[in-house]
Amino acid sequence: MSTWDNVIGHEWAAEILAGAIEHERVGHAYLVTGPEQVGKTTLARTFAQALNCEAADIAQRPCGRCRACKLIAADRHPDVRLLLPEVSGRGKLTLKIDEIRALQQDLSLAAYEVRYKVAILKRFDAATDGAANAFLKTLEEPPRNVVLLLTANDADTLLPTIASRCRIIHLRPLPVALIEQSLRARWQVPEEQALLLAHLADGRLGWAVQAAGDDTRLQERAVHLAQLYEALEGNRVSRFALADKLARKPELLPDVLKTWLSWWRDLTLLAQQAGSNGELALTNVDERDHLWQLAQSWSGKQALASLKQTNQALWQLEHNANTRLVVENLLLTYPLA
Numbered sequence: 001m002s003t004w005d006n007v008i009g010h011e012w013a014a015e016i017l018a019g020a021i022e023h024e025r026v027g028h029a030y031l032v033t034g035p036e037q038v039g040k041t042t043l044a045r046t047f048a049q050a051l052n053c054e055a056a057d058i059a060q061r062p063c064g065r066c067r068a069c070k071l072i073a074a075d076r077h078p079d080v081r082l083l084l085p086e087v088s089g090r091g092k093l094t095l096k097i098d099e100i101r102a103l104q105q106d107l108s109l110a111a112y113e114v115r116y117k118v119a120i121l122k123r124f125d126a127a128t129d130g131a132a133n134a135f136l137k138t139l140e141e142p143p144r145n146v147v148l149l150l151t152a153n154d155a156d157t158l159l160p161t162i163a164s165r166c167r168i169i170h171l172r173p174l175p176v177a178l179i180e181q182s183l184r185a186r187w188q189v190p191e192e193q194a195l196l197l198a199h200l201a202d203g204r205l206g207w208a209v210q211a212a213g214d215d216t217r218l219q220e221r222a223v224h225l226a227q228l229y230e231a232l233e234g235n236r237v238s239r240f241a242l243a244d245k246l247a248r249k250p251e252l253l254p255d256v257l258k259t260w261l262s263w264w265r266d267l268t269l270l271a272q273q274a275g276s277n278g279e280l281a282l283t284n285v286d287e288r289d290h291l292w293q294l295a296q297s298w299s300g301k302q303a304l305a306s307l308k309q310t311n312q313a314l315w316q317l318e319h320n321a322n323t324r325l326v327v328e329n330l331l332l333t334y335p336l337a
């Protein structure tokens with residue numbers, strides 16, 4: 001038994017890291033990439049435990065029970081630092097140069113009580129250019145016995161000079177069935193809820209676990225879907241009113257549009273397959289009947305156009321377009337009932 005078991009669905013990555021310890025080939029920097037909440041930090045934290053576990057038998061590490069393992073699991077170990085970017089307006093993440101300098105200061109001191117000092121830098125893609133450049137120095141000449149673990153959603157968003165100095169581990173979305181089974185077996189999530197969350201998770205177990213423990217995710221989704229149905233059933237006037245309401249809370253819009261996007265993807269699948277009864281990989285499995293009904297009245301082409309418009313609106317918001325205009329335009333392009 002070891003806490004490597006917490007790394008669900010990325011066993012190959014755990015094996016690489018455990019093997020590096022076993023063969024004394026631990027690199028000084030790793031970059032773990034993959035979608036939000038797919039398990040990057042869990043992998044990094046478990047590696048930090050394995051590097052510093054106090055269990056006498058190497059095969060037992062990380063044991064999850066010793067002092068080092070417990071403190072690291074709680075992000076309270078003095079020699080294992082977790083650095084998070086700050087959230088600013090519109091939910092934008094930023095990692096600033098001051099934070100990097102403070103970390104560098106800390107890493108230059110010898111470890112108090114462990115074999116490896118570890119720094120986990122979450123979402124390093126949020127580092128400002130200044131912060132990333134300052135950090136390059138540490139990557140080029142790392143202090144002895146320091147292991148740097150960076151995470152990012154996508155290696156391409158980092159400066160090439162950063163990525164090229166790390167060993168890259170790319171985590172992929174997990175299969176729906178694995179998420180469903182894990183939710184039921186490990187987190188005792190009831191069958192029906194596990195099925196729905198596994199489909200909505202987009203391959204991200206962390207998202208599903210969080211949503212299982214906290215109803216707000218599903219409640220928010222219900223509100224987003226209700227707003228979409230309100231728009232689709234409404235005329236131009238009511239769509240303007242809805243756009244106005246949505247634009248007043250710009251920080252919520254990315255999530256609203258992502259929910260709509262997955263709904264349009266399902267509708268497109270159904271509309272394009274109209275007539276065939278094949279099993280379709282729907283995300284919004286609890287909306288199947290409603291989607292099926294609408295798929296009878298709209299063509300696959302119309303559904304696809306709305307899917308593309310929604311995707312474009314999301315992109316425009318991320319690129320600081322005028323919120324109200326983007327939402328108005330989007331709602332007016334959706335087909336009228």
Ligand SMILES: [Zn+2]
Binds near residue numbers: 069
């Ligand atoms: Zn341990």
